[in-house]
Amino acid sequence: MPHSTHLSQLVGTLLLGLTGCQGGTASPPETPAAALPFDGDRAWKLLVEQVELGPRPSGSQANALLRDWIVEDLKASGLTPVREPFTAEEAPGGAIAMENIYSDLEAPAGPKGAPAPMIVLGAHFDTKKMPFRFVGANDGASEVAVLLELARTIAKGPARDVSYRFLFLDGEEAVREYWEDPDNRYGSRYHVRQLTRTKGALKRTKAFILLDLVGDADLQLERDSNSNRELLQIFVDTSKDIGMPNLFARFPMPIKDDHQSFAEFGIPSVDLIDLRYGKIANEYWHTEEDTVDKCSQASLEKVGNLILAALPRVESRYGKH
Numbered sequence: 001m002p003h004s005t006h007l008s009q010l011v012g013t014l015l016l017g018l019t020g021c022q023g024g025t026a027s028p029p030e031t032p033a034a035a036l037p038f039d040g041d042r043a044w045k046l047l048v049e050q051v052e053l054g055p056r057p058s059g060s061q062a063n064a065l066l067r068d069w070i071v072e073d074l075k076a077s078g079l080t081p082v083r084e085p086f087t088a089e090e091a092p093g094g095a096i097a098m099e100n101i102y103s104d105l106e107a108p109a110g111p112k113g114a115p116a117p118m119i120v121l122g123a124h125f126d127t128k129k130m131p132f133r134f135v136g137a138n139d140g141a142s143e144v145a146v147l148l149e150l151a152r153t154i155a156k157g158p159a160r161d162v163s164y165r166f167l168f169l170d171g172e173e174a175v176r177e178y179w180e181d182p183d184n185r186y187g188s189r190y191h192v193r194q195l196t197r198t199k200g201a202l203k204r205t206k207a208f209i210l211l212d213l214v215g216d217a218d219l220q221l222e223r224d225s226n227s228n229r230e231l232l233q234i235f236v237d238t239s240k241d242i243g244m245p246n247l248f249a250r251f252p253m254p255i256k257d258d259h260q261s262f263a264e265f266g267i268p269s270v271d272l273i274d275l276r277y278g279k280i281a282n283e284y285w286h287t288e289e290d291t292v293d294k295c296s297q298a299s300l301e302k303v304g305n306l307i308l309a310a311l312p313r314v315e316s317r318y319g320k321h
């Protein structure tokens with residue numbers, strides 16, 4: 001892969017960039033260093049703990065244990081998790097009981113008591129059901145690990161003018177071997193339907209940021225052409241400003257993922273995803289090879305710090321009443 005040799009170098013320059021003393025390119029003034037205490041050690045531990053649960057497909061006992069584990073971690077971060085159970089009636093082969101989990105960090109209401117604009121950070125926690133032992137270190141565990149650590153970091157950080165929802169989605173994976181609508185995105189489609197049924201909820205949801213497959217030791221995020229262009233560009237620009245100029249791929253690729261469920265309702269949405277998981281192309285994806293040894297703590301830190309650095313820009317662009 002083209003960028004693996006830059007790994008340690010990138011981490012070094014990232015840290016320099018975050019403290020604002022990298023050569024002549026100072027970090028953006030709206031990025032306070034105090035807002036960037038992403039704990040890579042903790043994120044890595046969270047990834048490993050999920051993999052130790054074994055395969056975690058929707059409807060399984062391991063999936064239920066994982067949900068309890070997510071709830072406990074959010075509570076330990078001082079948040080109040082909400083369980084959102086539903087039934088995936090349309091699943092091929094029969095209905096499956098599923099459950100999303102989310103937790104809101106509310107900013108003060110605006111003029112006339114209008115609720116603050118909300119940015120949603122999301123990740124799926126289910127692993128694809130396979131006829132072999134599929135533990136999803138990258139596809140499942142990595143994005144949950146980063147999102148849980150982001151939730152802790154943002155909740156403990158300075159007060160913000162924008163509300164955040166940390167959304168953990170069940171049922172992203174197709175039940176069938178292949179991806180064909182509507183056999184996929186069960187959790188995100190259900191969650192957005194609930195937003196449409198809750199007065200004002202859709203309107204206040206200003207942006208959706210999805211994390212998926214963010215743990216590959218040889219990390220390269222896609223320039224997803226199904227993402228909102230302007231929102232994606234904020235992350236591309238930020239990656240350069242904090243010393244990771246090669247983090248995003250050079251050429252666009254269309255990605256089908258949970259962000260589409262939000263985009264279908266007009267919410268600007270972006271997918272931060274690495275779909276080149278392996279030595280040559282994407283050969284570890286959805287295979288027995290998606291294991292801890294193919295992932296790295298440095299990659300989790302890169303994505304976590306990228307998001308923390310980009311959020312002030314996302315807030316100023318999308319976080320208006």
Ligand SMILES: [Zn+2]
Binds near residue numbers: 128139286
């Ligand atoms: Zn998958």
